[in-house]
Structures are given as structure tokens and as C-alpha cells.
Amino acid sequence: MSAVIEGHQDDHHHGPAKGITRWLYTTNHKDIGSLYLWFSFIMLFIGGAMAMVIRAELFEPGSQIVSPEFYNQMVTNHGLIMVFGVIMPAFVGLANWLIPMQIGAPDMALPRLNNLSFWILPAAFGVLLATFFMEGGAPNFGWTFYAPLSTEYAPPTVTYFIFAVHIMGASSIMGSINVITTILNMRAPGMTLMKMPLFVWSWLITAYLLIAVMPVLAGAVTMMLMDIHFGTSFFKAGGGGDPVLFQHIFWFFGHPEVYIMILPAFGIVSHIIETFSRKPIFGYDSMVYAIASIALLSFVVWAHHMFTVGMPIAGELFFMYSTMLIAIPTGVKVFNWLSTMFKGSLTFETPMLFAIAFVALFTIGGLSGLMLAIAPADFQYHDTYFVVAHFHYVLVPGALFSIIAAVYYWLPKWTGYMYDEFMGKTHFWLSFVSVNLTFFPMHFVGLAGMPRRIPDYAMQFADYNMIVSVGAFLFGLSQLLFLYVVLKAIFYGKKATGQVWEGAQGLEWTLDSPPAYHTFETPPNLEAGEAKG
Amino acid sequence: MSSDSSYYVPESSKLPIFMAFGLLLFVLGAGSTINDLGKESSNSYILLMTSFAVIWGVMFVWFSSVINENNKGMYSDQLNQSFVWGMAWFIFSEVMFFFAFFLALGYVRMFSVPWLGGEGEKAITNILWPAFEATWPVMVTPDNENFPGAEHNMNIPGITKLHTWLPFWNTLCLVTSSGTIALAEAALKKGKRAAFKSWMVVTISLGFIFVFLQGLEYYEAYAHMGLTLGAGIYGTTFFLLTGFHGFHVCLGAIILTIMTIRGFGGAFSEHDHFGLAAGSWYWHFVDVVWILLVLVVYVF
Numbered sequence: 105m106s107a108v109i110e111g112h113q114d115d116h117h118h119g120p121a122k123g124i125t126r127w128l129y130t131t132n133h134k135d136i137g138s139l140y141l142w143f144s145f146i147m148l149f150i151g152g153a154m155a156m157v158i159r160a161e162l163f164e165p166g167s168q169i170v171s172p173e174f175y176n177q178m179v180t181n182h183g184l185i186m187v188f189g190v191i192m193p194a195f196v197g198l199a200n201w202l203i204p205m206q207i208g209a210p211d212m213a214l215p216r217l218n219n220l221s222f223w224i225l226p227a228a229f230g231v232l233l234a235t236f237f238m239e240g241g242a243p244n245f246g247w248t249f250y251a252p253l254s255t256e257y258a259p260p261t262v263t264y265f266i267f268a269v270h271i272m273g274a275s276s277i278m279g280s281i282n283v284i285t286t287i288l289n290m291r292a293p294g295m296t297l298m299k300m301p302l303f304v305w306s307w308l309i310t311a312y313l314l315i316a317v318m319p320v321l322a323g324a325v326t327m328m329l330m331d332i333h334f335g336t337s338f339f340k341a342g343g344g345g346d347p348v349l350f351q352h353i354f355w356f357f358g359h360p361e362v363y364i365m366i367l368p369a370f371g372i373v374s375h376i377i378e379t380f381s382r383k384p385i386f387g388y389d390s391m392v393y394a395i396a397s398i399a400l401l402s403f404v405v406w407a408h409h410m411f412t413v414g415m416p417i418a419g420e421l422f423f424m425y426s427t428m429l430i431a432i433p434t435g436v437k438v439f440n441w442l443s444t445m446f447k448g449s450l451t452f453e454t455p456m457l458f459a460i461a462f463v464a465l466f467t468i469g470g471l472s473g474l475m476l477a478i479a480p481a482d483f484q485y486h487d488t489y490f491v492v493a494h495f496h497y498v499l500v501p502g503a504l505f506s507i508i509a510a511v512y513y514w515l516p517k518w519t520g521y522m523y524d525e526f527m528g529k530t531h532f533w534l535s536f537v538s539v540n541l542t543f544f545p546m547h548f549v550g551l552a553g554m555p556r557r558i559p560d561y562a563m564q565f566a567d568y569n570m571i572v573s574v575g576a577f578l579f580g581l582s583q584l585l586f587l588y589v590v591l592k593a594i595f596y597g598k599k600a601t602g603q604v605w606e607g608a609q610g611l612e613w614t615l616d617s618p619p620a621y622h623t624f625e626t627p628p629n630l631e632a633g634e635a636k637g
Numbered sequence: 638m639s640s641d642s643s644y645y646v647p648e649s650s651k652l653p654i655f656m657a658f659g660l661l662l663f664v665l666g667a668g669s670t671i672n673d674l675g676k677e678s679s680n681s682y683i684l685l686m687t688s689f690a691v692i693w694g695v696m697f698v699w700f701s702s703v704i705n706e707n708n709k710g711m712y713s714d715q716l717n718q719s720f721v722w723g724m725a726w727f728i729f730s731e732v733m734f735f736f737a738f739f740l741a742l743g744y745v746r747m748f749s750v751p752w753l754g755g756e757g758e759k760a761i762t763n764i765l766w767p768a769f770e771a772t773w774p775v776m777v778t779p780d781n782e783n784f785p786g787a788e789h790n791m792n793i794p795g796i797t798k799l800h801t802w803l804p805f806w807n808t809l810c811l812v813t814s815s816g817t818i819a820l821a822e823a824a825l826k827k828g829k830r831a832a833f834k835s836w837m838v839v840t841i842s843l844g845f846i847f848v849f850l851q852g853l854e855y856y857e858a859y860a861h862m863g864l865t866l867g868a869g870i871y872g873t874t875f876f877l878l879t880g881f882h883g884f885h886v887c888l889g890a891i892i893l894t895i896m897t898i899r900g901f902g903g904a905f906s907e908h909d910h911f912g913l914a915a916g917s918w919y920w921h922f923v924d925v926v927w928i929l930l931v932l933v934v935y936v937f
């Protein structure tokens with residue numbers, strides 16, 4: 105059964121334009137999804153190259169290859185690019201490709217806005233990267249850009265940075281308005297909220313978080329701009345302001361932001377695990393409620409990033425307990441994934457391998473997060489490599505693995521071609537080993553007191569740092585293999601069927617692979633139960 | 638395309654890429670113009686002005702084509718509902734932008750200024766300027782040499798002198814205009830076009846009076862009260878909160894002016910007037926922000 109109209113090429117009226125203009129003028133969710141994903145992939149290699157510079161510098165103690173000033177620029181831009189240029193755009197790309205197909209809509213609700221949301225991103229990152237060649241060099245104050253490092257002591261390029269952040273924020277806000285509107289308004293008849301695929305649910309809540317906190321980030325950079333150029337004193341104690349205020353505003357954005365980078369991953373992993381366990385997800389309702397409660401709690405935990413800044417004791421306690429509370433809904437999700445696999449007829453194709461690794465390694469990151477949440481203990485851990493280990497565990501084998509898993513899982517659907525399973529598995533095992541080699545030893549050096557964001561370290565940390573660097577180079581190389589697998593599938597892959605995966609459920613699998621340029625020009629009827637897949 | 642059983646599927650469009658280009662110019666123009674402030678000769682502002690021209694030009698074409706498409710009946714009920722959701726969530730994002738500034742004001746008033754003055758168990762910041770006394774508004778800043786505080790503040794002067802206090806008239810204007818735009822909408826829905834048009838004119842007039850009075854207040858602040866952006870945290874929060882609000886009033890007034898001009902040109906029907914409705918929600922939003930702002934910036 106297929107909802108695709110054969111011979112849609114007769115429908116020239118809506119076919120894609122030819123050449124480059126197809127990509128510049130497109131309003132098609134599939135084209136825009138591909139643009140986002142390729143953009144994110146390119147930025148992954150740029151941000152990755154910066155990480156390689158960092159690890160080369162830290163390969164041995166002492167000043168090795170770059171100046172401390174340049175090292176700071178590398179750390180800062182690596183973080184900014186990975187967060188705003190890789191993880192977020194990749195998730196938006198997946199949302200574009202998948203949400204309309206999963207809810208039975210022809211496209212996103214506001215297609216022209218959708219094009220705009222994408223094309224301002226390369227503009228913003230182009231400007232950010234251009235600052236490397238400007239007077240004073242690129243931003244060097246860390247991806248958290250704390251005042252006064254980012255105000256009084258910042259290079260002049262901070263002004264471009266501020267406007268670039270504004271544009272990134274605008275892109276996210278417009279993208280999220282589009283996602284929310286699509287989900288609330290464009291579902292096929294019969295798709296009630298509690299029947300929506302979990303990826304759609306996770307994005308509905310993510311989009312809400314984005315619209316709530318990106319404007320706060322815009323407020324923060326605006327205050328910086330005023331302090332730097334127009335004499336205000338938001339973050340200057342001499343005028344009655346407070347640099348700590350910056351941290352509060354930043355983390356009011358920042359903590360929901362880290363959940364923005366993980367909630368869509370929860371949705372992806374749920375789909376992959378149910379497919380390769382050949383069982384529906386265990387506890388669908390509790391999955392939805394868990395995502396929602398994580399999102400709500402994420403608004404009241406921000407100051408766990410500031411335990412050492414000098415808060416009143418009541419604040420320390422409040423933020424410690426509220427942070428620990430988040431572990432409960434997170435635990436619900438992890439146990440639901442395990443229960444879905446329990447007694448399933450499991451197979452271990454590449455997407456499933458990445459999904460299982462996600463569950464295991466993300467949990468490690470969650471547990472180190474719990475350690476950091478203990479305020480008195482955090483006085484020891486704060487600003488050490490232990491924190492670096494924590495957030496890399498949730499972001500690399502967490503968010504990034506989920507994106508890679510999603511690409512393997514849906515690539516046959518998008519392109520119509522299978523990837524090479526052997527190469528995919530090779531990519532997985534190389535990534536899995538090297539990611540742990542890179543980030544696990546960071547826990548040890550962190551607990552022993554190695555500070556983050558410093559280009560040199562004491563002799564005692566030398567051995568572990570060398571292991572970490574070797575792991576990092578290996579991980580970087582493995583991602584070139586990923587590029588190879590994707591290109592090989594697109595150009596030389598075997599034809600994929602519409603169903604692709606035996607156990608896959610959901611509307612997108614009822615379509616051909618690749619789906620027609622416009623799918624669901626008439627809504628599929630779910631009430632009749634025929635489009636269940 | 639507007640039949641119920643099929644969806645609206647859009648054509649590809651050149652508008653967004655031009656807009657993206659305009660925004661790229663804006664980032665470069667705004668960045669270089671601001672960085673060149675105080676330099677003798679700089680042409681960066683030309684780039685900034687060009688970006689504004691591109692952005693406003695594209696916006697004009699974009700909105701015109703949406704209006705045309707709607708008039709041709711290309712839009713389904715579903716698409717119109719999408720516009721409603723889109724506008725609602727856009728306003729929510731604006732609310733959160735103001736929230737950041739209200740948060741900043743609340744934080745300095747409740748925590749950091751009292752701490753600088755020596756209050757609280759963790760108040761080590763007091764050792765920086767032991768002579769500083771915490772009051773709100775902060776008229777004498779901790780480092781009063783580098784951040785000279787204002788001589789006068791804008792707080793409410795007491796009930797008998799209310800009529801001399803500009804924010805009072807501002808509040809009157811804005812609250813009234815929120816009512817008159819509701820009357821305009823109601824008149825339109827009943828098909829009373831003459832009443833609709835006159836209420837719109839009243840609304841935008843009140844809006845522009847507000848902007849004028851706000852400008853007058855800023856002039857007073859700078860000319861006679863020593864209250865400037867550089868006057869420490871009080872001036873900072875005062876100007877940024879009222880400034881961003883004033884900017885939004887301008888924006889809202891421009892939107893409503895365009896809607897009024899369109900209204901005089903015969904646009905909007907009793908059932909189909911989303912542009913006007915969206916403008917009116919925006920206006921109510923600006924009004925609500927003002928009321929909160931009067932309370933925390935001027936009164937308490």
C-alpha cells in the first residue's frame with residue numbers, strides 16, 4: 105500500500121527547479137532538510153578541525169604548536185560551531201525531512217519562512233568565521249562568553265559575534281515557529297496528539313523551549329553590546345550592575361539549550377530501538393510525559409552552572425535539588441528503552457548499534473551530571489576536565505550519535521539507496537572505541553584537578569592527555585569514513601524498498617524510497633487504519 | 638487549491654534568499670558601523686543603510702505577494718490557521734525577549750545592589766566600595782567618578798502632581814488605544830467601515846503621541862536630569878526597558894498605519910482581516926508590557 109502517486113513527474117507544476125536555484129529558492133521541506141543536514145555536516149568538519157588543533161596542542165605538556173591566544177579562539181569557536189552550527193541545524197534538518205512525512209502533511213506550514221531560516225545560518229557562520237581574519241582575531245572568551253571577558257576584555261570582533269548570534273537566534277526562532285505550527289495545524293485527520301510519533305513529540309517540546317529561550321540569549325548579547333559600546337553598566341559593578349547577572353541570563357538560556365540538543369535525540373532513539381526490537385516502544389505515554397517534565401524542569405535548574413560563583417546557601421540548595429529531580433524523568437526514558445529491547449527480536453544494524461551506544465554512553469553522561477549537581481562536590485569538579493568529560497558524553501555519543509543513527513536509519517528512505525552495512529558497522533566500531541578513548545580519561549584528569557580551557561598542563565596529566573589526543577584523532581578520521589559511506593550510498597548504493605526496515609512503523613515507511621517531491625498532497629486517512637504502515 | 642481535501646503546496650520563491658542577503662549585509666553593516674563609532678571618517682554606515690533598504694524592500698514585496706495570493710483565494714482555512722499560530726508564537730518570543738530585561742532589573746534590585754551595599758551573608762562585593770549605600774533608584778553609583786549617577790529620577794512624584802508626570806499621560810494614551818483598536822475591529826466585523834476607519838485613525842494617533850511623549854521624556858532626562866545611558870544601573874535599566882518598549886510601539890504603530898492605509902484602500906472584509914487582527918494582537922501585547930513596565934520601572 106502506498107500513498108505515492110506514480111508518475112508525479114507529470115505534475116511539472118511543482119517539480120524542483122533546475123541547478124543551483126533549486127537550492128536557493130526552494131520551499132520544499134525535503135530540499136531544506138537536506139540543506140540543513142549538509143550544512144551541519146560541513147560545520148562538523150570545520151568544528152572538528154578546531155578540536156584537532158586543541159588536541160594537538162594538548163598532546164604533550166608545554167607550549168606546542170599554537171599561541172595561547174589562538175588556543176582560546178579555537179576553544180571558543182569549536183564550542184560555538186558544534187552547538188549552534190552542528191547539533192542544532194542537524195536536528196532542524198531532521199525535523200524538516202521527517203515531521204511532514206510522519207504526520208501526513210505535504211510540507212511545513214510556512215515554507216518560505218523555512219527557506220529563510222536556513223539561508224541566514226550560512227550568513228551568520230560565514231561572518232563568525234570571517235572574524236579570524238579581522239583585527240584582534242576571532243572571539244576568544246569561551247562559548248559561554250562570560251562578561252567581562254566578552255565585554256571589557258573582548259577583541260573588537262565581539263560586535264560581529266553579537267550580531268551573528270542574533271541571526272542564529274532568529275533562525276532558530278523562525279524554524280521553531282514553523283515546527284510548532286506544522287505539528288499543531290497540519291496533522292492528518294485521525295492523528296491525535298497522543299498518537300504522534302515520538303520524534304514529533306520531542307520536536308514539539310524542543311521548539312517550545314527554543315522559542316522560550318533564544319530571545320533571552322538575544323537579550324543577553326544586546327546587553328553586552330550596550331555595555332561595550334554605549335556606556336551602560338549591566339555587567340559593571342562600578343555602575344551598580346553585576347557580572348554575575350550575565351551568568352544568570354546566559355544559563356537561563358543555556359540549560360534549556362542543552363535539552364534542546366538532546367530531546368530530539370530521545371525521539372530518534374525511540375524510533376530506532378522499536379524498529380530493531382520489532383516491538384512498539386514500551387510506555388509511550390510515560391515517554392511523552394518524561395520529555396515534557398524534563399523541559400519544564402530545565403527552566404529552574406540553571407544556576408547549577410554557578411555553584412562556585414558565590415550564591416546564597418538557599419540558592420545552592422534549591423538548584424542542587426531541582427537538578428537532581430531531572431534524573432527521574434531521564435531515568436524513566438532509559439528504562440523504557442531497555443524494556444523495549446527486553447525480549448524483543450533484536451537485530452544489530454548500524455542505526456541500532458548507534459542507538460544502543462547512545463543509551464549506554466548518554467547514561468554515563470547523565471550520571472556524571474548527577475555528580476556535578478551535588479553542590480559541595482561541584483566546588484572540586486567545576487571548571488575541570490571532569491565537566492568537559494560530562495558534557496562531551498551527553499553531546500558526542502549522545503546528541504551526535506543519535507544524529508548519525510538517524511542518518512543511517514532514514515538515508516535509504518531519503519535517497520532510495522542502501523548504505524554499505526559493513527562499512528557502516530566499521531564506522532560504528534571505530535567511533536565507539538575512539539569516543540571512549542577520547543572522553544573517558546578526561547574524567548580522571550578532571551577529578552585530579554586539570555583545569556579546562558588552558559593550553560598547558562602539569563606533567564602528572566601527560567599520559568592520559570596523550571591517550572585522549574590519540575582517541576580524538578582517531579574519532580576525527582572515523583568521521584571521514586562516515587562521509588565516504590554516505591556518498592557511496594548516494595552514488596553507488598543498492599536500491600532500497602519503501603519499507604526499508606522489516607520492523608519499521610509509521611507513515612514515512614508507507615511511502616516510496618525516495619518519496620515523491622511532494623508527499624501527501626491529499627491527507628492520508630488514519631481513521632480508516634489503512635495508513636498505519 | 639483551497640478545497641478541503643487537498644493541501645496548499647507552495648511554489649519556490651526568490652524572496653527569502655534576498656532577505657537572507659539583506660540580513661548578511663545588516664550583520665556586516667551594523668558590526669562595522671558600531672565598531673567605527675568615534676572614528677573620524679568611516680563609510681560603514683553606507684553598508685548598514687543598504688541593508689535596511691534591502692530588508693524593507695523585500696518585506697514590502699513579500700507582504701504584498703501574501704496579500705495578493707490571499708485575495709486570489711489561494712489560501713485554505715488551514716493555511717490561515719497557520720498564520721494565526723505563527724503570529725501567536727512570534728508574540729510569545731517577544732514576551733521572552735522582554736523577560737530577559739525584566740529579569741535583569743529584578744536581579745539588580747533584589748540581589749546585586751543590596752549586596753553591594755553590604756546586605757546578605759555572601760555580600761563580599763561590599764568590600765569593593767565600602768562607602769556605597771544601596772538605594773533604589775541608585776542615584777550615587779559605587780564608582781561614582783566613572784559612572785556618575787543621575788541627579789533626578791523618573792519615579793512617580795505623588796498623586797497631586799500626577800498631571801506633571803509624563804508616564805501618566807503615556808499610560809493613558811496606550812491603554813485607551815488598546816480599547817480603540819478593539820472598537821475598530823468590532824466595527825469592521827459588523828461591516829461599519831466608516832467607524833472602523835475613524836477608530837483606526839484614533840488608535841494610530843494615540844500611538845504616535847505616545848512615541849512623541851517618550852521622546853520628550855528622553856530629552857528631559859538627558860537635558861535636565863543627568864539621567865543618561867551612562868548613569869549607572871538605574872539609567873541602564875530605565876533606558877533599555879523603556880527603549881525597547883518604545884521601539885516596539887514604533888513598530889506596532891507602523892504596522893497599524895499600514896493597516897489603516899490598506900483599510901482606506903478598501904482592504905479587509907468582515908471575515909477575512911488577518912493582517913489587522915495580527916497587528917491588533919501585537920498592539921495589545923505592547924500595552925501589557927507597558928503596564929508591567931510602569932509598575933516596576935516607575936512606580937515601585
Ligand code: HEM
Pocket residue numbers: 248362363365366408409427428430431434469470471472473474476477478482485486487491494495498499502503
Ligand atoms: C541528568 C542530567 C544532567 C545533569 C544532572 C547535569 C548537570 C550538569 C551540571 C551540574 C553542570 C555544571 C558543571 C560545572 O560547570 O561545574 C553541567 C554542565 C554541562 N552540561 Fe549537564 N547535566 C545533565 C544533562 C546534560 C545534557 C543532556 C546535556 C546536553 C545534551 C548537558 C550539557 C552540559 C554542558 C554543555 C555543560 C557545560 C557547560 C559549560 O560550562 O561550558 N548536560 N551539567
Ligand SMILES: [Cu+2]
Pocket residue numbers: 358359362405406408409
Ligand atoms: Cu545545565
